[in-house]
Amino acid sequence: MRHAIGLKIGPVAFRVGSDWAAPIAALQSLYRDYPAPVGVPDYTVRLEAERPWRRWVRPSVAVRGDYILPEALPLDLAHGVLAAEIGMNLQLALGERRWLLLHASSVERDGRALIMSGESGSGKSTLAAVLATRGWRLMGDEFALIDLATGAARAFPRATSLKNAAIDEMLRHAPEARFGAELTGTPKGRLRHLRPDATAIARMDEPAMPALILFPQYGGAEAAEGMGSAEAFVRLTQASTNYGPLGRAGYDTLTRLVTTVPTVAVDYPDTATAVALVEQLWDAL
Amino acid sequence: MSRAADDLTEVLAVPGRAVGFDDARWTAMLCAALAERLAGTLAERLAGVALPDTVATWCDNALVQAAQERRSALWEAEMARRALAALGVPVVLLKGTAYAAGGLSAGLGRSIGDLDILVPRDALDAVEAALLAAGWEWVKPDPYDDAYYRRWMHELPPLIHTSRDRMIDVHHTILPLTARPTPDAALMLADSIVLPDGLRMLCAHDRIVHAAAHLFADGDLAGGLRNLWDIHCLIGESGTDGLAARAAMHGLEPAVARAGRLAHALYGTVVPEGWQRLTVVDRLFRRRMLAVDGWGRDVRRGTRLAFYVRSHWLRMPPAMLARHLWTKWRR
Numbered sequence: 301m302r303h304a305i306g307l308k309i310g311p312v313a314f315r316v317g318s319d320w321a322a323p324i325a326a327l328q329s330l331y332r333d334y335p336a337p338v339g340v341p342d343y344t345v346r347l348e349a350e351r352p353w354r355r356w357v358r359p360s361v362a363v364r365g366d367y368i369l370p371e372a373l374p375l376d377l378a379h380g381v382l383a384a385e386i387g388m389n390l391q392l393a394l395g396e397r398r399w400l401l402l403h404a405s406s407v408e409r410d411g412r413a414l415i416m417s418g419e420s421g422s423g424k425s426t427l428a429a430v431l432a433t434r435g436w437r438l439m440g441d442e443f444a445l446i447d448l449a450t451g452a453a454r455a456f457p458r459a460t461s462l463k464n465a466a467i468d469e470m471l472r473h474a475p476e477a478r479f480g481a482e483l484t485g486t487p488k489g490r491l492r493h494l495r496p497d498a499t500a501i502a503r504m505d506e507p508a509m510p511a512l513i514l515f516p517q518y519g520g521a522e523a524a525e526g527m528g529s530a531e532a533f534v535r536l537t538q539a540s541t542n543y544g545p546l547g548r549a550g551y552d553t554l555t556r557l558v559t560t561v562p563t564v565a566v567d568y569p570d571t572a573t574a575v576a577l578v579e580q581l582w583d584a585l
Numbered sequence: 586m587s588r589a590a591d592d593l594t595e596v597l598a599v600p601g602r603a604v605g606f607d608d609a610r611w612t613a614m615l616c617a618a619l620a621e622r623l624a625g626t627l628a629e630r631l632a633g634v635a636l637p638d639t640v641a642t643w644c645d646n647a648l649v650q651a652a653q654e655r656r657s658a659l660w661e662a663e664m665a666r667r668a669l670a671a672l673g674v675p676v677v678l679l680k681g682t683a684y685a686a687g688g689l690s691a692g693l694g695r696s697i698g699d700l701d702i703l704v705p706r707d708a709l710d711a712v713e714a715a716l717l718a719a720g721w722e723w724v725k726p727d728p729y730d731d732a733y734y735r736r737w738m739h740e741l742p743p744l745i746h747t748s749r750d751r752m753i754d755v756h757h758t759i760l761p762l763t764a765r766p767t768p769d770a771a772l773m774l775a776d777s778i779v780l781p782d783g784l785r786m787l788c789a790h791d792r793i794v795h796a797a798a799h800l801f802a803d804g805d806l807a808g809g810l811r812n813l814w815d816i817h818c819l820i821g822e823s824g825t826d827g828l829a830a831r832a833a834m835h836g837l838e839p840a841v842a843r844a845g846r847l848a849h850a851l852y853g854t855v856v857p858e859g860w861q862r863l864t865v866v867d868r869l870f871r872r873r874m875l876a877v878d879g880w881g882r883d884v885r886r887g888t889r890l891a892f893y894v895r896s897h898w899l900r901m902p903p904a905m906l907a908r909h910l911w912t913k914w915r916r
Binding site for chain 1 (some may be wrong): 608611612616617620637638639640642643645649650653656729780880881882
């Protein structure tokens, strides 16, 4: 394609092509500190004009690639970097069979991983980003990749995608220089990317064994309640994009995860409370 | 013009040709293979070839995907078998599921989508009722489409299973009734081969005839490289002795000859001497089949459009086509 970039995020290499220069330039800037990929990429993402003339007239970005969701809506060209992010997530969600994919953020301390699963809006991305400013290593804000053979979590530390109030929250914890440009009026509202810190990038190939699984939920009064392995299993099948296609391997991996790692549902009114609660639970392990 | 599609066909035919590809050339070919739904097939073909690490990783992923598609396809066939067992009618698996169930080389690594079965036309009502009772439902409950399917098509309107979300196409012959050739579906059923579980597949020659009919006498050649690879494998396993005569019985000798010529040209299939040279029209088909680039994009828009128009032309006489397009256009 006319404009292209190779990106390596954790163990996954992408090739992103675009009909326009701007989305590639934005990716270049967001991922400037990442090592360049070598060899053949795992996935191709294409950001292309929906119809040939839409390259110039009311430009609109269709997200396509090796794997395509026919119902995915095109985005405004100004949101091209979001289109790229959606494209990369989609390839992994639909195509990946090397790991069990959990829609979760994850952080690491002392060689062990904390996995936080939840819907969009649960606060899992913000929580991971804040913990990463307090001595934890950010492993990822979107997918935890669970190794089918060992059960270890692999990092996928793409730029953290912060929405609305989370942007202001993170500006209190991280320097302005780590932020990408602000996108307004996206389907998810106001959006800004946060570059992972140098440690997250330098150590992105290091796996970590999961030690604690949390289901954070923003908005309620402070509460922490242990979750049985059966409920954790069911909730994580719903949070996985490839549990079904992996068949037996997915079942075995998820069963091992929920029967060996304690799981806690956490309600919290604000980020400071959540951080204190998480660290308290972690120290009690 | 990208050479990704040419590389893909050449490496499928002779995998060793990929040795020495640089990263860019590998990347383009693998991407084209995914776009043509040939990723698992290519990965199977590359087994035993010395591969760069990242290519080997890509192949492993493709093989796991193919194994899963095979497992789901065979399970879906078993579900249909159970739903239809009590009727006592022959149920013939077609296309990908048949290749997988029959242990044929065309099934190796093949991506398999919908379940396609062939049943006797006079059993159609009973089959439909049994499937509806077993949890399948209509995909598009539109009166015009429904009536069109039932009057003119070679299959029931597509059904989808409520809980498994998988489609089944129930055929009573292999081409639309509006197409000019009229294959002998009763003969295909009579000569079909029973598999260990009681399901059936077409006999070797009819498998080739059906694949060729599907590719050249119906449809717009989307996925053509994959379907032609099926034909390459099917001919490789059963040869061409008596094939032309069998095709003639179904009125499909021209389609089968074209399949043989193109399979020979693109994949080096062993065919009789008369099928070893492409005609001028064959070259257009080849041009259409290779219309994918190293980013997995559809290219050659004009050629694609021409084949799309042709697919409608093949299916319907002009007056009927005009009526059909008018009805569709108004909605």
